[in-house]
Amino acid sequence: MWKTVQKGKLMDFTSTVIIPLLFGSLGIFALFRLLQWMRMRAYLQEAVVVITGATSGLGKECAKAFHAAGSKLVLCGRDSEKLKELVQELCAVKNHRKNTHEPHPVVFDLSDTKTVVNAAEEILKALGHVDILINNAGISFRGTIVDTGLDVDKKVMETNYFGPIALTKALLPSMIKRRQGHIVAISSVQGKISIPFRSAYAASKHATQAFFDCLRAEVEQYDIEVTVVSPGYIQTNLSLNAITADGSRYGVMDKTTAEGQTAAEVAQVVLNAVGQKKKEVLVAGLTPCLAVYLRNLCPRLFFTLMASRAKKERKVKGS
Numbered sequence: 001m002w003k004t005v006q007k008g009k010l011m012d013f014t015s016t017v018i019i020p021l022l023f024g025s026l027g028i029f030a031l032f033r034l035l036q037w038m039r040m041r042a043y044l045q046e047a048v049v050v051i052t053g054a055t056s057g058l059g060k061e062c063a064k065a066f067h068a069a070g071s072k073l074v075l076c077g078r079d080s081e082k083l084k085e086l087v088q089e090l091c092a093v094k095n096h097r098k099n100t101h102e103p104h105p106v107v108f109d110l111s112d113t114k115t116v117v118n119a120a121e122e123i124l125k126a127l128g129h130v131d132i133l134i135n136n137a138g139i140s141f142r143g144t145i146v147d148t149g150l151d152v153d154k155k156v157m158e159t160n161y162f163g164p165i166a167l168t169k170a171l172l173p174s175m176i177k178r179r180q181g182h183i184v185a186i187s188s189v190q191g192k193i194s195i196p197f198r199s200a201y202a203a204s205k206h207a208t209q210a211f212f213d214c215l216r217a218e219v220e221q222y223d224i225e226v227t228v229v230s231p232g233y234i235q236t237n238l239s240l241n242a243i244t245a246d247g248s249r250y251g252v253m254d255k256t257t258a259e260g261q262t263a264a265e266v267a268q269v270v271l272n273a274v275g276q277k278k279k280e281v282l283v284a285g286l287t288p289c290l291a292v293y294l295r296n297l298c299p300r301l302f303f304t305l306m307a308s309r310a311k312k313e314r315k316v317k318g319s
């Protein structure tokens, strides 16, 4: 009898309190997500978005994602033919729901900082202003520190660090003047941890993280946003195009790269991070994320693991 009364009370409580509370929360959550989506759509539609390294991999997928979101694209690359093909590919995509725009290609080499400044001028002349700059282009590296010539370290730093910061500096004054703009840096998990045989690449990405963290603090007063994206492995040509200790092309599709996340998935994360004005995002699997925490919480253990990884890799390569 006592048990039946208790059960009845519990059912009353469930139907009068728990269920309405659950549906109410779900409704508020759905409304919140809808408002977030609408705000993001408005932010990206008609925005002038500059993407470097648009000719391949993540940059190409970002171009597709931002084009579909209705942004006015400036596609940057070294190869004018590849850029033309991408413009044609994007223009061929029919989008009946959104007003899309023909992208504007700009050809320059990021490792030549003089051409970077000219490119920024060309962009501002053609489009008037830049709303979002996505510093995506980059190259990776494979080699031991002892065998690597300083010219190789410099080449990686020019492409991954000095080029992007030169472009950022060239576009920043116009953003400050308008008190509007958003700068994105595609860094890497290797901007947070260093793994053996990646010295030049990891150094360039750590520098990227540091520079754009400083920038974020300095430009907040002008309402300019800075987003640093740190992906883990992505299925692109990065390992194929990586340079080695003597400056030659590595030319191997690494297993880690081939088994990484797809570039389209990561591009969607970039789009959402920009749309939601996130300060930083780590887009990686469990092990790289744990490695980042381990580096900060228990550095000695992390260093031991990296040293044994170096020994193992050396053994495999027989050097």
Ligand SMILES: NC(=O)C1=CN([C@@H]2O[C@H](COP(=O)(O)OP(=O)(O)OC[C@H]3O[C@@H](n4cnc5c(N)ncnc54)[C@H](OP(=O)(O)O)[C@@H]3O)[C@@H](O)[C@H]2O)C=CC1
Residues within 6 Å of the ligand: 052, 053, 054, 055, 056, 057, 058, 059, 077, 078, 079, 108, 109, 110, 111, 136, 137, 138, 139, 140, 159, 186, 187, 188, 189, 230, 231, 232, 233, 234, 235, 236, 237, 238, 239, 241, 257, 260
């Ligand atoms: N793939 C991965 O596992 C990861 C990649 N990243 C980062 O993502 C970004 C994009 O790389 P991803 O798409 O993977 O690799 P890809 O090699 O596929 O693309 C790199 C892009 O950068 C361009 N680029 C390289 N050097 C220069 C230069 N000197 N001047 C102008 N453009 C240049 C390339 O142009 P071109 O076609 O002319 O060679 C290409 O468009 C990089 O910053 C990379 O560090 C971060 C974490 C993981």
Ligand SMILES: CCCCCCCCCCCCCCCC(=O)OCC(=O)COP(=O)(O)O
Residues within 6 Å of the ligand: 140, 141, 188, 189, 190, 195, 198, 201, 231, 232, 233, 234, 238, 239, 242, 254, 256, 257, 284, 287, 288, 290, 291, 294, 305
């Ligand atoms: C408590 C458990 C801790 C487990 C952590 C153990 C440490 C394991 C090491 C894992 C290293 C992950 C490295 C990830 C590197 C990465 O994702 O890099 C992305 C890139 O930029 C790829 O460029 P690359 O040229 O190197 O292909």
